[in-house]
Amino acid sequence: MAAREIQTFVLAERPTGNVEVGKTFKMEKGPAPTADQLKDGEILVEALYALLRSPVAIGEKMRGASVAKVLASKNANVKEGSLVTGFTGWTEVAILGDKQFEVVELPEGAEVTDALGVLGMTGLTAYFGLLRIGKPQKGDTVVVSGAAGATGSVVAQIAKLKGCRVVGIAGTDDKCAWLKSDLGLDEALNYKSPTFKADFAKATPDYINVYYDNVGGEILDLALARAAFRARFVMCGSISGYNNPNKEASAGIKNLFNVTAQRIHMEGFIVFDFLADYAEGRRELSQWLADGSLKRKATIVKGGLQQAEQAFSHLFEGKNTGKLLVEVKPYEANVGGSRL
Ligand SMILES: NC(=O)c1ccc[n+]([C@@H]2O[C@H](COP(=O)([O-])OP(=O)(O)OC[C@H]3O[C@@H](n4cnc5c(N)ncnc54)[C@H](OP(=O)(O)O)[C@@H]3O)[C@@H](O)[C@H]2O)c1
The missing domain is CATH 3.90.180.10 (Medium-chain alcohol dehydrogenases, catalytic domain)
Incomplete structure (x- = not known):
């Protein structure tokens, strides 16, 4: 044969x-x-x-x-x-x-x-990055970039489950509408809108306690400028710079000194760092999926x-x-x- x-x-x-x-x-x-x-x-x-x-x-x-x-x-x-x-x-x-x-x-x-997706690497990346590094507390303002994507949409929902005020950032009005109406986010901002900078400041009146970064670049810079004292920055990914050597993820970062001024804890991770705890993460994600509190x-x-x-x-x-x-x-x- x-x-x-x-x-x-x-x-x-x-x-x-x-x-x-x-x-x-x-x-x-x-x-x-x-x-x-x-x-x-x-x-x-x-x-x-x-x-x-x-x-x-x-x-x-x-x-x-x-x-x-x-x-x-x-x-x-x-x-x-x-x-x-x-x-x-x-x-x-x-x-x-x-x-x-x-x-x-x-x-x-x-x-x-x-x-x-939600029970695989994506869900686990969201789960451990947010909970172990971001350490969200009830009432915190959590901002998520790439919020309508695979990882971001899970992060945003877990942050809501933890009682946070959640602001998502995405690239179309339709995605923003989905984030608010289906996933229940408090605010969703289109980073391609000409009023994005002003919208961002308006949506974070108490500044940012946790920023979950999937994209890097100028959105990260804006988040640095809006960081609250002792904010946690979860450095998950930098998709805005992946394919373009002339437009690196660090391009446009002007507010790095805020890490010092605001005592920001900025930490990168790879999901494999939490390999030993995958079973725990999957158990909780499965439970949220089963009871309908996590949508995908x-x-x-x-x-x-x-x-x-x-x-x-x-x-x-x-x-x-x-x-x-x-x-x-x-x-x-x-x-x-x-x-x-
Ligand atoms: N640390 C880890 O262990 C780990 C594990 C898995 C993934 N990651 C990272 O997590 C991030 C998300 O990955 P994913 O698989 O969940 O992908 P995804 O979010 O489902 O898809 C990527 C999204 O990024 C947004 N995007 C693309 N270019 C952009 C730009 N220049 N500026 C702003 N947003 C842009 C797009 O949505 P818009 O319409 O909103 O632009 C796109 O839908 C990536 O950076 C990835 O490398 C990290």
Whole structure:
């Protein structure tokens, strides 16, 4: 039988601005890895839904995680047909070593894509970044940038659950309306509005106790200028500077001295720093999801892995609300809709 041919995306050239479809990435076709190549502890998986991450070296497979179905297993802890999450990269079929995946156990009411979203790395990033670094107190003013995105929308909701006054920042009026009407934020500001600076000051009359930063750049600078005494700045990401060497995330930062003047605690983190506590985070996130106090939205780009490069550019153009995922292969069609 002829080997199955699969698609994989590699980095063709490093973008100097936004990613360019058909230029930044190159799709390579080749034979899929097979079960007879598995070594002890490894599993062979087929990606169902993928989230997309960069950066990598030129010619290397693009990074990303997916929720995937196990096609074959040489790992005693995983059976064929199970669902796992793992770092497959932008490809359709991959072999994962025993430390490269987690078995998916979805609580009642959860959807398969939640394994990458609210119950996966996204939710955990929001949970630990806000609660362990931001340490929000009841009545605090919490400002979240990238608030309508995957991480930001979870952060904003947890801050509301903790009794804070929450101001979200996003790039369209529709996203701002969603943040206020569906997620219950106190204020939502469009950073592309010509009145944004004034709106920001008006929305933070008591200044900012916790700023959760997903974007960096000028929005971070405005937040520094509005920081309250002993504010906590959670440095989660700087998407405004990721692809553009001439417009780094630090560009436009003029208010750094406020870190000293206001005794700001500014701390960066990577979600893996909290690996030992993932179970605790997932338990609480699952509970909030089950009782309806945590809502999620996913923007799912359908049409297979070939949509990955277009989808990736959506992240920088703000076309997603909530988690952006590529449907490599629909879940229902794959596993007959069976639950775990
Ligand atoms: N520290 C960690 O462990 C960790 C883990 C995961 C993710 N992250 C970081 O968390 C951040 C959010 O990631 P995510 O996966 O949840 O993505 P996301 O927020 O779902 O999507 C990115 C959003 O960023 C906004 N954006 C894009 N360019 C922007 C710009 N120049 N200025 C302001 N906003 C811009 C867009 O929304 P608008 O329409 O609002 O512009 C876009 O929808 C990223 O910086 C990511 O690197 C960190």
